Amino acid sequence: MAQVSLRDLVKVYGRQPAVRGIDLDIQDREFVVFVGPSGCGKSTTLRMIAGLENISHGELLIDGQMVNDLPSRQRGVAMVFQTYALYPHMTVRQNMSFGLRLAGLPKAEIEERVARAVSVLELGPYLDRRPSQLSGGQRQRVAMGRAIVREPKVFLFDEPLSNLDAKLRNQMRIEIKRLQKALNVTTIYVTHDQVEAMTLADRIVVMKDGLIAQVGTPIELYEAPANQFVAGFIGAPAMNFFAGRVEAGEHDGLVFRSNAFDAVLPTGRFARLEIGRPVVAGLRPDDVVPVGHGVPPTGGIAATGIVILSEVLGGESQILLRLGEAEVMAKMSQPRPVESDERLPLQLNTDRLHLFDAETGASLRASADAR
Amino acid sequence: MAQVSLRDLVKVYGRQPAVRGIDLDIQDREFVVFVGPSGCGKSTTLRMIAGLENISHGELLIDGQMVNDLPSRQRGVAMVFQTYALYPHMTVRQNMSFGLRLAGLPKAEIEERVARAVSVLELGPYLDRRPSQLSGGQRQRVAMGRAIVREPKVFLFDEPLSNLDAKLRNQMRIEIKRLQKALNVTTIYVTHDQVEAMTLADRIVVMKDGLIAQVGTPIELYEAPANQFVAGFIGAPAMNFFAGRVEAGEHDGLVFRSNAFDAVLPTGRFARLEIGRPVVAGLRPDDVVPVGHGVPPTGGIAATGIVILSEVLGGESQILLRLGEAEVMAKMSQPRPVESDERLPLQLNTDRLHLFDAETGASLRASADAR
Amino acid sequence: ADVPLYHDKGFWSQQFQVVGDAAGEKTGVRIVQNSYAPPEQYKAFVQSSIASGSPPDLFTWWTGQTMNELVATGQVAPLDDVWEKLVASGEYDQSTQDLFKVDGKTYAVPFSVARWVVLYNKKMFADQGLSEPKTWEELMAAADKLKAAGITPFNATVQEGWRGFIWFSELMIRTDPEAYKGLFNGTVAYDSPAVEKVFQLWSDMYAKGYFTDPRSNEEPQDFARGKAAMYLIGEWGEGLVDAAGLKPDADFGAFIMPNMDPKLPSAVVVEAGPMVVSVAGKEKPDIMTALNFWTSVDGANVWSKASGNFIGNTKADAPNPTVAKISADMKTNNTVAMQRWWEAVPPDLQGELVAELNGFLLNPTMDNAKMIMGRMQALNADYWEAKQ
Amino acid sequence: MSALSESDQKLLERIGTDRIAMRERKTRRRNFATALLFMAPALLLVCGMLLYPVLFNIWLSFTDWRKFKGLDTFVGFQNYKRLFGQIYFAEAAFNTMIWVVASLVVPVILGLGIAILLRGVRFENAFKNLIFLPRVLAPTAVGVIWFYVYAPTGLLNYLLSLVTGETVSVGWLYQANTVTPAIIATHVWQTVGIVMVLLLLGLSAVPRDPVEAAQMDGAKPWQTYFHVILPILTPTLVVVTIISVLAGFTAFDLLWVMGSTYPSQRTLSLVVFMYFEAFQKGGWAFGGAIAVVIGVLVLLVTWIQALLQARAERMVR
Amino acid sequence: MAIALDRHNYDAIARAEATRRKGGWIVLGVALLVSLVWLAPFYYLIVSAFKSSTEYAAGHPLALPQGLSPIVDNAIRVWTDAKLGWGLVNSALYGLVGASVAVFVAAMAAFGLTRLDFSGRTFWFMLIFSGTVFPFQMYLIPLFFTYQQIGLLNTRAGMILFYCAICVPFPVLVLRNFMAGLNREMDEAARMDGANDWRVFFSIVLPNAKGPMLALFLLQFTWIWNDLLFSTVLGNTPEIRSVMNALQVFQGAYTSAGPNIAMTGALMASIPTVLLFFILRRHFMAGLSVSA
Numbered sequence A, B: 001m002a003q004v005s006l007r008d009l010v011k012v013y014g015r016q017p018a019v020r021g022i023d024l025d026i027q028d029r030e031f032v033v034f035v036g037p038s039g040c041g042k043s044t045t046l047r048m049i050a051g052l053e054n055i056s057h058g059e060l061l062i063d064g065q066m067v068n069d070l071p072s073r074q075r076g077v078a079m080v081f082q083t084y085a086l087y088p089h090m091t092v093r094q095n096m097s098f099g100l101r102l103a104g105l106p107k108a109e110i111e112e113r114v115a116r117a118v119s120v121l122e123l124g125p126y127l128d129r130r131p132s133q134l135s136g137g138q139r140q141r142v143a144m145g146r147a148i149v150r151e152p153k154v155f156l157f158d159e160p161l162s163n164l165d166a167k168l169r170n171q172m173r174i175e176i177k178r179l180q181k182a183l184n185v186t187t188i189y190v191t192h193d194q195v196e197a198m199t200l201a202d203r204i205v206v207m208k209d210g211l212i213a214q215v216g217t218p219i220e221l222y223e224a225p226a227n228q229f230v231a232g233f234i235g236a237p238a239m240n241f242f243a244g245r246v247e248a249g250e251h252d253g254l255v256f257r258s259n260a261f262d263a264v265l266p267t268g269r270f271a272r273l274e275i276g277r278p279v280v281a282g283l284r285p286d287d288v289v290p291v292g293h294g295v296p297p298t299g300g301i302a303a304t305g306i307v308i309l310s311e312v313l314g315g316e317s318q319i320l321l322r323l324g325e326a327e328v329m330a331k332m333s334q335p336r337p338v339e340s341d342e343r344l345p346l347q348l349n350t351d352r353l354h355l356f357d358a359e360t361g362a363s364l365r366a367s368a369d370a371r
Numbered sequence C: 001a002d003v004p005l006y007h008d009k010g011f012w013s014q015q016f017q018v019v020g021d022a023a024g025e026k027t028g029v030r031i032v033q034n035s036y037a038p039p040e041q042y043k044a045f046v047q048s049s050i051a052s053g054s055p056p057d058l059f060t061w062w063t064g065q066t067m068n069e070l071v072a073t074g075q076v077a078p079l080d081d082v083w084e085k086l087v088a089s090g091e092y093d094q095s096t097q098d099l100f101k102v103d104g105k106t107y108a109v110p111f112s113v114a115r116w117v118v119l120y121n122k123k124m125f126a127d128q129g130l131s132e133p134k135t136w137e138e139l140m141a142a143a144d145k146l147k148a149a150g151i152t153p154f155n156a157t158v159q160e161g162w163r164g165f166i167w168f169s170e171l172m173i174r175t176d177p178e179a180y181k182g183l184f185n186g187t188v189a190y191d192s193p194a195v196e197k198v199f200q201l202w203s204d205m206y207a208k209g210y211f212t213d214p215r216s217n218e219e220p221q222d223f224a225r226g227k228a229a230m231y232l233i234g235e236w237g238e239g240l241v242d243a244a245g246l247k248p249d250a251d252f253g254a255f256i257m258p259n260m261d262p263k264l265p266s267a268v269v270v271e272a273g274p275m276v277v278s279v280a281g282k283e284k285p286d287i288m289t290a291l292n293f294w295t296s297v298d299g300a301n302v303w304s305k306a307s308g309n310f311i312g313n314t315k316a317d318a319p320n321p322t323v324a325k326i327s328a329d330m331k332t333n334n335t336v337a338m339q340r341w342w343e344a345v346p347p348d349l350q351g352e353l354v355a356e357l358n359g360f361l362l363n364p365t366m367d368n369a370k371m372i373m374g375r376m377q378a379l380n381a382d383y384w385e386a387k388q
Numbered sequence D: 001m002s003a004l005s006e007s008d009q010k011l012l013e014r015i016g017t018d019r020i021a022m023r024e025r026k027t028r029r030r031n032f033a034t035a036l037l038f039m040a041p042a043l044l045l046v047c048g049m050l051l052y053p054v055l056f057n058i059w060l061s062f063t064d065w066r067k068f069k070g071l072d073t074f075v076g077f078q079n080y081k082r083l084f085g086q087i088y089f090a091e092a093a094f095n096t097m098i099w100v101v102a103s104l105v106v107p108v109i110l111g112l113g114i115a116i117l118l119r120g121v122r123f124e125n126a127f128k129n130l131i132f133l134p135r136v137l138a139p140t141a142v143g144v145i146w147f148y149v150y151a152p153t154g155l156l157n158y159l160l161s162l163v164t165g166e167t168v169s170v171g172w173l174y175q176a177n178t179v180t181p182a183i184i185a186t187h188v189w190q191t192v193g194i195v196m197v198l199l200l201l202g203l204s205a206v207p208r209d210p211v212e213a214a215q216m217d218g219a220k221p222w223q224t225y226f227h228v229i230l231p232i233l234t235p236t237l238v239v240v241t242i243i244s245v246l247a248g249f250t251a252f253d254l255l256w257v258m259g260s261t262y263p264s265q266r267t268l269s270l271v272v273f274m275y276f277e278a279f280q281k282g283g284w285a286f287g288g289a290i291a292v293v294i295g296v297l298v299l300l301v302t303w304i305q306a307l308l309q310a311r312a313e314r315m316v317r
Numbered sequence E: 001m002a003i004a005l006d007r008h009n010y011d012a013i014a015r016a017e018a019t020r021r022k023g024g025w026i027v028l029g030v031a032l033l034v035s036l037v038w039l040a041p042f043y044y045l046i047v048s049a050f051k052s053s054t055e056y057a058a059g060h061p062l063a064l065p066q067g068l069s070p071i072v073d074n075a076i077r078v079w080t081d082a083k084l085g086w087g088l089v090n091s092a093l094y095g096l097v098g099a100s101v102a103v104f105v106a107a108m109a110a111f112g113l114t115r116l117d118f119s120g121r122t123f124w125f126m127l128i129f130s131g132t133v134f135p136f137q138m139y140l141i142p143l144f145f146t147y148q149q150i151g152l153l154n155t156r157a158g159m160i161l162f163y164c165a166i167c168v169p170f171p172v173l174v175l176r177n178f179m180a181g182l183n184r185e186m187d188e189a190a191r192m193d194g195a196n197d198w199r200v201f202f203s204i205v206l207p208n209a210k211g212p213m214l215a216l217f218l219l220q221f222t223w224i225w226n227d228l229l230f231s232t233v234l235g236n237t238p239e240i241r242s243v244m245n246a247l248q249v250f251q252g253a254y255t256s257a258g259p260n261i262a263m264t265g266a267l268m269a270s271i272p273t274v275l276l277f278f279i280l281r282r283h284f285m286a287g288l289s290v291s292a
């Protein structure tokens, strides 16, 4: 139950910057997820907040208090590690109560807190087992329990689910979501799995090379990515990109022209468009709709793709197509079998087209925070 | 380029059966995928085909010849391992040519074959590296190259992608598909990832407890699962199940009645339905459509769900709902934010309802192979 | 009061303690024995304590050159005053005192005086109608007769790696005692004719099959088991044979080996075990009390009863029939004591030379002997050259 | 570390590298102080009881300390000169080399053979324990046992008599040409166990997959061993090799006990030679010089090991 | 959901397969042969210890002893001549104290070297490890004289002190590798739980290093027990000397204990370590696995 503020946080290893200046205000009870490719500095940032790494530069404030130089145990934070980091020689009960015992809490209180966490996490039957006698999911829950009993102001998670298999990961994801809702504690969660990010976060922080690429709600990031990096990173299968340029169209309008397709650009959606400017257009696979499958887009343009490969996933398939000279991924709902080289009529939902500066990758949307 | 036939294949470890009797005919150039939960005997079956395990009972035929007692090297099979199993002390080139050198092929031929595989797999720049100097995806490709150069009659894959991260897995999956199309070799592929199974297979073999649960094309398995196990295993998110019973309805029709919903059973779709029979109904999340989102089903019944949890995935969201007394997963396309406890009008596409015997789990469809 | 006695004779530590306890009872000064093993470590211990100026008060040592080195440090006390009384009382012979003299002063009292004699199997001798040989010829005749009867005459091995010199020195004494003495100050070479003559004799005896397998590790047991009829060993070996099952007097007797040249005076190798007192120890009355008890008739009796060892006190009881007989023989023949080769040879050469002699036992041909003589002399010459 | 980009350089300038470095140094200093406390007992013991003697030894090898004489005169390299001029030294060094080579080659080959043989055989553990058992015996006890096994009337000759049908009474430990092989055989009997166990551990750590891959690639069992398993085993082999070499260099107890009747015992190895010169003859400084020579040789081997190991690991990892 | 799992009689199939598979017998035969070579000296040792001197000389080496009584005589002789009682007590003391102190000290050092971040860790490690790089013979002369001078020669304290020291470097090497492999996040979790360095060492790292520490203790204990070199040089009076040193009595110049006695001594001195090995062999092997 705390606000966390990061002010120009920098971490330098030797002379090599790992985190290059992060500014972020996390609200009380907010669930913030850090995502980004491997090595972008997510864990380092989290560990600075946890007090496991020195802060090279900048300030870290918890509830307005500067905590740069406080040791972890005085910051009121608790962390769940990727490897769970359970104490292998202690039982579940001992693992959960270790911190409380160190803090010298009365026995009764310790027992009560552990009991409460155990009932929330349904760990009752395993209390006297060692971590090695637990399954991955159970260990994960113990790690959470250990964090919970300390009743921290801030929860930190570093890829807590990445060691679980797909099924369990889905299940635990839902549990974490439920738990956070129930406990209502400020939470910072690191992952490189975008499904986790999308489903868990109140706000997502996308990081790249030690910097924030964009902060926003999941829908904001999906609908209005601030740059090509975020656009490509969020959403699976990934957004299709087309290099092209802006040209003059009819009625004073502008047209995007590429070797895949040409599209009239809706007025008002984009800013700073000059004729001749090289840009990259983005179109999500959901917006490349095979005619007769799925909701036909109201606007958009027709085109024909040549099937390269199709992957049926049951309720939908993903189809890799050749469109002009480019390759495009399309989603087909209520799928039918398609053959290689089959010509597939498409409707491109260009109303939802994204445009990025070809050089900087910055979005060219009129207002980056408009829905 | 070979047919592979499994005749009542059994594997017993000590006294414990791992594979309990598998009958299967694999056609020339067919891509067959074995899926099933962990420990169901997929790898064991594959390893018997590879000649890495003794066959306890039954016959294995390759091109009609009984090969039970032939060592691997005489069976004309090549295998790609989950761990890649590269020789750590050899360079990429040496890894790929090792088998050919053992076979005593002329140097020129070895070089030519390796060169061909290298160009197909784009391994050129790494030829003189050791496996430890390669990334996961590159190692995976070397492992495939090693199999390719031997020009086997049958390719065997044991979860070749499970050690890669999600992005790379998607990418390599497509490459494997392309490669198999190009090489046109009979392929047996083991995975427990159903997306891989759905997208790669000509036919999928679903295994459970050392036996085959169903064999069929991906669409067949998705549309017409032979039993509740297959129905639940194939498709993500998994099919929703509702326990209930068959009762008499209007106009001599039959009705499925449960604590979630009641539905008139379409005539002709099911066989062997007696009134009062306890059954389990199945409905895929795709067929639980929030009104106003996605293609509204033509038939079906209306219902109202109460939102428990929603997970936005970008282009769609998955919503866990309370429906009557059951929990149901629904898919919402073109999603909008929903709140917990919000009441969500739904259309249940009961035309696509599945019914299973409550006891045996067998499908009650009129003709199990009808689409 | 307790006074410590340091020694390296671990196998006699109980026996030492018996004497020590007796001393305590009799004089009030109890000797407490401290045993060290192996001998090298013991030497190192004494050497280093002397180097650091704090030697033990009372400890055992070796006679001969080893003693000379010790005396040269100036840290052990002369005991001539003690000896004056010992000789005057008639308990000890002057010749015994001479064993412990360095440059005219006496630096030790004995804890053992063992003569090197031939033990013989009485039954075998009787069976072949043999009696104790009085001359070299008789000895050889006896050997021939035994050999003819299928009995190996002499027992000799390289057991434990130090026994190689036994026959060499005995044969030297029996053939040329003057040359024998010359070996120890560098005046006689190990490849001189006198030595070669001994090797020839020795080698011939081997050729005639006079000796047992040199590789046995059970020398006393072998003798007890009848593997050989005669056994050249220090008197202390008597107890070992006894323990191995052959009883002294009843089963075996002893004689001093006769000289080859009957004109030579009767001689016997005497191995003396010295006990020395440090300069500081000499000043302590308790130490001297202990020492006096040790050399007294009482002390000698306790010791000889416990260990079977003779310490030279002629008024004390002989510890066993062998000692009694040899003492008597010596008296009648005016036998002179000779230093043992081991003590007489410079310590730096001991190990290497005896190794060569062991090598001869294992391959007792004259060819080998010639090589061995050459190598021994090379070592010897080096040593004396470095001494210059 | 890759070169810094321009923007990173600017970043560093902006935040000031000195302050960061200072903070890191402070943390490290604090950590170091704590670590030093943790290491203190070990450091005290090692420096006081092990490193001090080594330095002492080096110093004394340059003096003429012997017998009753104190440690005072510095004589330079005189001891070394004398040492290298001695024929006993040459003999001892030669024999040490034989020891080292034999105790390297024989146990490793034999250990590997037995390890391969025993893998997966029935009663594997019983066999393994039996072959390892001599290792827990004291070398002294082993020496005593084998001393009598090799005695002229001992077990070995008895067995040979049974085989040949006539009386054999070879004095294995008394002859120049048999004494070293005989003691080496005993050494092997004692050390093969540990070599075998280490190799078995190494073998069980060899991933199953490359072996199976080789099988699929058409390798026959021996080809699999030769081309796949052994190369992967190289790091273990290096460790085992070095353990064996060091054991060979410093072996003393067996040579001491079993060589006690060999006429030229002190030449059996450098260590025995040193013990003789120092403790038997009281040549402390001279013995010290021999110890230094052994030390240099061992360091040399250790250094080679480090190189080999680094290479082997680079190859396989 | 009931799928018929018993399509076959799998026990019968397993049995049929087992009979089909041959081979293995040859390997077993060779293994038996090899183990015979390994066993023979043990057999020889044991039967010899059961023989009297005459019996030993009379029969052939492999002959079974005629009775059990000689071993009692032999044992008594060994016991009294070598003062084996003291030897056993001393060796046990040196082994227990030396090995446990050394392993604990090593664990502390390894913790400092692996779990705390500071520069120059390799140097400090090398400094400690250099203790065993030099051949042991280099310690002999200096230790002997230094001990002599400061009065530690022939004292239990001196023996223990040395054994503690010599047994430190190897465990440091092993435990350093082991602790470096322990999950560091575990420490971090403990620190976040409020533990300081000592807590982390005692409550987290130490309990997790129990396995290798026990194995190392066993290895070092046997090493101390079996050591002859140092025990002859540093502790030589009967009350101080170790069991291996005590056995040296049978090699003294004036004793002539026969083979049966010497072997009885070897047997008696070996029994404790052999027993220890058999009881705890899994830990021995574990120790080797961490050291490799």
Ligand SMILES: Nc1ncnc2c1ncn2[C@@H]1O[C@H](COP(=O)(O)OP(=O)(O)OP(=O)(O)O)[C@@H](O)[C@H]1O
Binding pocket: A013, A017, A018, A036, A037, A038, A039, A040, A041, A042, A043, A044, A045, A192
């Ligand atoms: N202790 C360290 N010393 C030096 N560099 C480090 C250290 N820890 C991390 N780095 C570097 O800092 C950068 C950021 O690492 P960080 O672990 O924060 O990445 P991440 O975003 O968590 O990646 P992942 O998704 O792989 O966990 C990386 O380039 C990494 O190599």
Ligand SMILES: Nc1ncnc2c1ncn2[C@@H]1O[C@H](COP(=O)(O)OP(=O)(O)OP(=O)(O)O)[C@@H](O)[C@H]1O
Binding pocket: B013, B017, B018, B036, B037, B038, B039, B040, B041, B042, B043, B044, B045, B192
């Ligand atoms: N070598 C073996 N010895 C004994 N049992 C084995 C052995 N190998 C596999 N099994 C058992 O056989 C069964 C089938 O194992 P298998 O490896 O074929 O499963 P799988 O379907 O490949 O599972 P996964 O998806 O986890 O790889 C399992 O119960 C397993 O425990």
Ligand SMILES: [Mg+2]
Binding pocket: A042, A043, A044
């Ligand atoms: Mg990370």
Ligand SMILES: [Mg+2]
Binding pocket: B042, B043, B044
């Ligand atoms: Mg598997």
